[in-house]
Amino acid sequence: MVLLGTSGGPPYWPGSEREGISSAVVVGDRYYLVDAGHGVMRRLRGAELGTRFDTDLDGPLDALAGIFLTHLHSDHVVDLNNILTEGLYNGLQHVERVPVWGPGNRGALPPLFGAGPAPEPVAPQNPTPGTREITDLMVQTYATDFNDRLFDNRKPHPSDLWEAFDVPVPARYLTDPNGNPCPVMDPFTFYEDEHVKVSATLVYHAPVFPALAYRFDTDDGSIVFSGDTGPTPNLIKLATGADVLVHEVIDPAWPRSLFPEPRTDAQEGLYQHLIQAHTLIEDVGPIAQEAGVGTLVLSHMVPGNRPDETWEACGDGFDGQLVIGHDLDVLGIGTAA
Template sequence: MNESSARAVTRRALLGAGAATAALATTAAAPAAASGHRTPRSNTHVVLLGTAGGPSLLQGSDRHGISSAVVVGDRYYLVDAGHGIYHQLLKARLGNWNKLPAEPLDGLRAVFLTHLHSDHVSDLATLFTSGLFAGLDRADPPVQLIGPGDRGVLPPVFGGVPEPAIVAPEEPTPGTTAMWHHLIRAFATDYNDRSRDNGKPSPHNLVEAHDIVLPSELAADPNGTPHPAMNPIDVYEDDRVKVTGILVQHAPIFPAFAFRFDTEDGSVVFSGDTSPSDNLIRLADGADVLLHEVMSVAAVEEGFPKPRTPQQEGLVQHLLSAHTSIEDVGPVAERAGAKKLVLHHFVPPHRPEREWRNAQKGFSGRLIVGQDLDVINVGTGRSRGQR
């Protein structure tokens, strides 16, 4: 996104007294028209880079892995980094998408990880390695990578099977910071080659990783369910956005977070992966936009027809308790008082849109069944071709 104009805003108007003094907010430029692309009008908008949920490869869907961009003027923030987003950044025209070579990562300010399932994080490796040639090498200040910390204890063995061998028993549940450090080591051959042969900067100077710190009483029992009730906690703040987070219910994964972004234009909440969650409803109170995961129970029933083995039945119950059904997501958005409900992270991703539209039941606001590269305005204004 290029900067076409800038106007000074008082930060206090956005975040209240005590926040950073003043900042520039920019109005998104209207890039040259091209077929199919939707030009955002509002300063803050969300681009759905990928909308598929789960790690399976399923025929019949061209949705990319789960990832979204919150765009505020000429900067953007990623929520999750599922498979395929590297090229989606280009298609979404983020950052310097129109320069040769394209450098879409030059507008990236931070990446937020809801939880550490691979379908939410697998393209971090591409972003932070190949990205050296797509604008990451000019990151100043460094890109902030923010996500769950080490859960500290392995989850219980599910389904009555024997205890499996533990992967990396010396550190079996690394959090976000450790994952980043391990990723640097795993790609050290490439990083050292790029620095010596191409003059690229050290990844240590381009990305700063942080684990979200939970109050100790909330982190005490990672295997406890349901998630403890809590109030939102501060996660991140700069001159464009304030981000808060809350624990959601995606057991046995822990911690799993939902995030809320507040900007001068409005508010947008990401549910992360969760079953219906009172914490999420608290976080999303009155949000302009709620992006929520959704699962088709019919697809689960078809995938595991009865009679089921005890293990199959266990897996079915596991899926049902870790995600939100089409029938439940509308009432969640209604209880939160969200103005707009956007479905994404479709489990499974290949079901027809008409099935997902049943989520309108129980929700009096506007329902959008998300598609890859949809642009969702946050707050005021909506122009033709947008959602």
């Protein structure tokens, strides 16, 4: 496994060298990308993934076997477009059609926080598109570029390069995105090839919905990515017995410093999202302990410009190994460790 980018949230943190959230699960000569935050293409080059990582007009995407998006917040998907567009000159044309998996359409606008009239939604005809729809819209957005590459450069058509899918969360868990965004459920397997089996579960990142965590089981071992989430029993079920749990974390001192009391409605809304829909430093270790994982790896750290000492307390209550993640860290899994 390679941690490509370990920064959390949309800010480009002052003084930080961390890129946006993204990781690669490497199995043999292939790898699977989890999330696509800012800087992922440069980090893929730096990680020397693929067989053409050091050539000018090819590149690391020649070994890409799949993309898995945990949720559709911009900091997790902002550079998906770079992979699908500029990927034409970074190796994407050398692979079989890449599956792109992620959450489906939310199906309803999130609730309005606070008093006052509701704002006019963006794209009211389809205000919460899912992964398949988003990639279709990207193709439309970059049609000028794609057609130039297709007609002038003789590059492949986008439909020959990838196919996007919405993760098939059982319908009974999708009925109430506002009232019950993380119903208790068992993990389910939705993807399998000769290298990996991938399972998922809903996690709590309200008002974002669906928000997913993923588990990759390989012949070498298993690794779980929490995605963005507050504590939830769903994640513990998914991670039980895994070799590695890659988990997000937030320093609660940061939102308190940003929004001291008294807070406006808007400030209160963001404050509550930050402390409830993410996992606090003091909660990460007990989650890993209950799941019985061997190694806890911190990534998607908020804020992304704090020293390692800030995160050391994440190991409290955990008997295994704690790794404070940094961009381009390489970690072996199970028998490959």
